[in-house]
Amino acid sequence: MDNKQLEERLIAERGEEDLKTRVWIESKTIWRIAFPSILSRVTSFGMVVVTQSFLGHIGDVELASYAIIQTIIVRFMYGILIGMSSATETLCGQAFGAGHHHMMGIYLQRSWIVDGITATVLLPLFVFATPILQILGQEEELAVAAGPIALWFIPMIYSFVISMTISMFLQAQLKNLIVGWLSMASFIIHVFLSWMLVNKFKWGVNGAMASMNMSGWIMVVGQLVYVFGGWCPNTWTGFSKAAFFDLLPVVKLSISSGAMICLELWYFSILIIMAGYTKNATVSIASFSICLNIYGWEFMVCLGFLVAASVRVSNELGKGSAKAVKFAIKTILGTSTSIGIVLWTLCMVFRNQIAYMFSDDEQVAETVSSLSIFFALAILVNSVQPVLSGIATGAGLQSTVAYVNLGSYYAIGIPIGILLGYVADLQVKGLWIGLMSGVATQSLILGCFVWKTDWEEQVRNASERLNRWLVKPTADDNQSPLDA
Template sequence: MEEHSNKRPLLLSTSEDHQQVSVSEHELVSLVQRTWTEVKKIWKVAGPSIFSRLSLYSLAVITQSFAGHLNDTDLAAISIATTVITSITFGFLPEVVAELAGTVAVWLIPMHMSFVFQFSLVRFLQGQLKTSVIGWVSGLALVIHLLLNWFFAKYYTIGVVGAAIMLDFSWWVSVLGLFLYAVCGGCRESWYGFSMEAFSGLWDFFKLSAASSVMLALESFYYRVLVIVAGSLGNTAVDIDALSICITSYGWEIMIPYGFLAATGVRVANELGAGNAKGAIFATKISLLISILIGTMFAIVILAFPDKLAMIFTSNNTVINMVNELSVLLAVTVLLSCIQPVFTGVALGCGWQSQVAIVNLGSYYVVGVPLGVILEQFFGLGIKGLWTGMLSGTVVQTLTLAIITIRCQWDKQAKEAYSRVVKQAISDQSSCDT
């Protein structure tokens, strides 16, 4: 009897078969619903962030395009001044380009002063879930910049310095727009005016922001180093022009993954704060999938139309041909750079900023840059070798962050985050009672 009871029929009955199919269909429907819900949550943060970043970055792109159709020297100068902006660069470049880049950089000082105020305002409004406002204000600045460039290109000859001044003005339009919205009634529940309470907990804020700043600075500046090293190794103005176009195009596209960086950070932090480890993992997977799909699409476009991309910035056929030669490296860089911002977003959500800063420093500046110089100088591969070496740094960084994310003890992270949220809520309640 016992032996007989353990035996199972070779074929399931119709009712059992139907039950298994129903369970399977239910799980599939549930997965689709969860995915769609998560996609909407991610895009709610990523969408406005992407639009805002693209609009603001396009201010510099439009200026570079305007300068590139004046002459190639102006293109190199404005590209260096807007993408690198560092005094040490000028000594490494061809003399005429370096002198003009230095002049442009001086005129762009007001734009760089605006960054401090702008990024603070952006983070404040993102914390209030006012991301759509950031997008509208950034779009307004972009429209104003387009109109200014069209007007002066049609009626006046203002040169590259005039283009820099217009860029300054447009950036400050976005800063003033965000500031007026925040202090003039747009954030009634969180803005109570200027107060000395803003300085409370300043040291903790400084430690966290310093780690984040170093982490993002090492990352965002990395491919700008290509221009510096290319100039220092004696490459021609044509090489620098082509490289500047590629780096500008890369910077334009990476504004989209950076939007997913922000969205992933918010979603992971929210889920961990709620004690939901599985929710944080699921949000990471969905964000990574979307970002890879978008990166693949852009990589295909770059490979299909490299000449059209170059013609946005220049009419010089020699530069256009050089961009065509670099298009494969640009496409691979774009694809890889759609993966690692998501892992960086996970790091922001988990509070791993200092760890990622160390990973970025080692991957980029201990592996990538030295290997690129070796391939360029000792193997005679030129700019392609330099870029290939630096691309290897991105591969190392992406793999390292992927391993850290996979090995993360998510349940432990969720418990710790939830505990911090509860303690903070109790502390806030005590303060209100007193």
């Protein structure tokens, strides 16, 4: 081997070692963000699933009624709030990357104002749940039973406003491990309280819903103590009058963020409504909601990578590094896809036992089992799609994703679901195939979009946005929360 060949080999080996090092460093950063977020979201959503499990063993009507409220009205509300809260994720992430740390607390307060007003506007949906469901054509028994359950969700609305925005505020500065531990503690408390109130005290539906509310607010109190208690000295400097100014840009970004998430979450709600029109609606809704809730639980894992993608993209855009953005995207997609393959395998192995976690009804279990192949495929696709949405969120491109969701879900997914479910008489299976068609289409379009995005241009856009909304630190920003 001559000197030239030796030199080329050394360069190649050094480059390979550098690549491994870069992947290792990036992976550690991703997991530092993703793991607490996965822990938080899986346990938070787990409280919803645990509540459904306890209600399912009370009776099929209770299970179906809860499923209707949770997947239609709560998902509708949750879609709006989490979508609008993702504006906090974009702004705080880019501000942290640019070193504008004091602005993060101001963005958090602005989000509380905007999201709090939005939550109050949504209250009538829960107060008038029964007539709304009757208008939508749901069975009378289910609509009436769902009314009292809906009222129990009202305290949860405001806990969502505080919890989601603080979580995004903390994860943008890589301090979201506390959120994961608080969420885990709340989940454990919820399981214990549900067992105590439902099984021991025999409080039924009221016991299950009271447990979910108490557990949710325990987490909120813990988050507030962490932020106000001095653990975020650079990013939380007290309440500021600046939070009440420049709300319009936050509202605009929040609306586009809300539209992006809402169009996705409402898509599943519409399919639940459609399941209510199939033969034997109670079994159809119960079966579909079981699949949808497990799908949603797995989606919480993928949302951890959505968060990691959003934070890494927004941080690097704030720093002005397009090359680092592209490397982070490749690493996150590879990690998330690998986990999706593992979860898909587990789903196929245990496909016949899944339903018994939620119901003792043989007919419900049989229907869920018949959906297993399509359900497992949904799990696999789900490992990619949220990451692509997270990339767009980190870049502040929520409005673009909103249009993609509109076309994929409502122009393709729902029509296919209607055709296969009712015209081809495949019932729930047809609806699930329609669901998958929309998700697969959205993933393909977003994949092409991310591939073709000019990240140098996105760096310039992020810099212009941050400079336009920058507020100089003042004495007011150093005010104590108790003195404000």
